[in-house]
Each structure stands twice: as C-alpha cells, then as structure tokens.
Amino acid sequence: MYDLAKKKAAHLLKKRGSLSSLSSHEVKAKETFAKTKDSISTVSYMEELGHHDDIPRPAVQMENTYQLSPTRRFPVLTVTSYLQEEKYEPELCRQMTKTISEVVKARVKDLMIPRYKIIVIISIGQIRDQNMRMGSRCLWDETCDNFSSHTFKNSSLFSTATVYGVYFE
Amino acid sequence: MDDDQSAEETAFVVDEVSSIVKESLEAVIGRNPYEQKRVNQWVSSVVEQCLGQLSKLSKPFKYIVTCIIMQKNGAGLQSASSCFWDNTTDGSCTVRWENKHLYCIVSVFGLAI
Helix, strand or coil: CHHHHHHHHHHHHHHCCCCCCHHHHHHHHHHHHHHCCCHHHHHHHHHCCCCCCCCCCCCCCCCCCCCHHHHHHHHHHHHHHHHCCCCCCHHHHHHHHHHHHHHHHHHHHHCCCCCEEEEEEEEEEECCCCCEEEEEEEECCCCCCEEEEEEEECCCEEEEEEEEEEECC | CHHHHHHHHHCCCHHHHHHHHHHHHHHHCCCCCCCHHHHHHHHHHHHHHHHHHHHHCCCCEEEEEEEEEEECCCCCEEEEEEEECCCCCCEEEEEEEECCCEEEEEEEEEEEC
C-alpha cells in the first residue's frame, strides 16, 4: 500500500509540473505521511474526496472560485420574504435571526458547490435613531474564498445578511 | 504524544481568541463615547488588530472577523450565525463588549485548512 501511494504521489507531483527528482519525491511523500495519522488517508484523498471525514486530509491542489452571483439572489429573497411586514419585537426577532440563518445556509448548501465551508451571519436590529457600524475582515485565500451580503430595511427594523464561502484545501 | 501535540496546535482555542479580541477592543475604543466620525476607523482598527494577533498564532486557520459597533440608544439588536463546517477542527468565538456609550460585538470564525 505504501508503494502504491508513493507511486501515486510521484505521479501527482509530476502532473503538477514539479521538477524535483525522485529522491525528493520520497522525502515529500514521507512528510505527508508523517502529518496524517494513518497512511490509508493519503490513498483515499487521491481517489475520492470526502470519505474519511474525521481523518485530517493532506493538501490538494486548489480548484474553482466561489461564484458570487448565484448566492446574491438568496439573501435577498429569504430576508425580504421573511421580514417584509414585521415590526421589531425582541422574542420574534431572536427566533427570526436563527430561522433565516438556517434557511439561507440550507439554500446555499443546495447549490452543491463542493469543498466549500459556509458561514451565514444574520443581524436584525431595531431602528431608533441610533447610529451603528458593521465591518469585517478576513484572513484567507483571495483567489478562492469570497462572500456576499445584503441589507434590508423597513419602517421599524433593519436586517443584514452575509454569507462567506471558504474553500477547504 | 505527537498526536496530542498536533491536536492542540491545530484546534480553535476559544479562550485565547477571546482574550485577543478583548485586548484589541480595550486598546482601540477604551472609554471613548460613540463618535460617528471615528467609528469607521475604530471598526477597521479593531478588526485589523485582531487579525494581526490571530495570524501571529501561526495556526493553520483561515479567519473571518466581524465587528458591530452600536450607539447606546435603547434599540435592540439580534444576531445569529449558521455554519456549515467541520465541527472537530473549526470554531467560532463571539465577544460582547460595552462601555457607557456604545455596544460592540466581535465574532471570530476560524476554519481549519
């Protein structure tokens, strides 16, 4: 099994255009094995993703980028439909934030973009002549991670919805 | 023994993150009243300072830090988050902080790579 995995690792490294010699392939393969707890996991990552969820996966070459436009539809529709006529009430809005975040998460999951982790944040606040500021910063890989957000307002409440998509290497 | 060490190094430690956040908030806002002109800069500073400290931890994580600063005016605010991730390796930490004039909510999400 070790030999087969080593061959596959060498093949994969060659495919990526690596110019290193075979001896350093061995070193690289050994390093990968040392990091994972079980040599079986390296074979599985090359064949099929998502089998051994509890065993840490070694790094895979990165793929696609998060598509902003499909997601942008969802926060708009969900948030607007749930909150159109509502007045701010603490209990109701508490439940509403949880419900909306679950619904938006489910709809983004329905998009079935593989290897992405999703974070949905919903805030509902009362409008009462106060001022407020929301900001966020992210430490991630710009080429494949992204976010989408939307704000909604009616006469007594406002709501912001943000969805972050982070690629799982 | 190696397994334990690696698990500790790559887990999302809530206490550590929460203390980093509190320090940033104290340093940037402290006892200042809500000032509309400065709040934009406060949000940026808090978030950037948190991110800087988090990256110094040198853990294999991607971070998302969000900050809400709200004037104290009797208005209510509800916030919820829903996450699709790996429960064993990823985590989040939310710190609610206030002074006499404003509320501040900082959330840090850590996603393992």
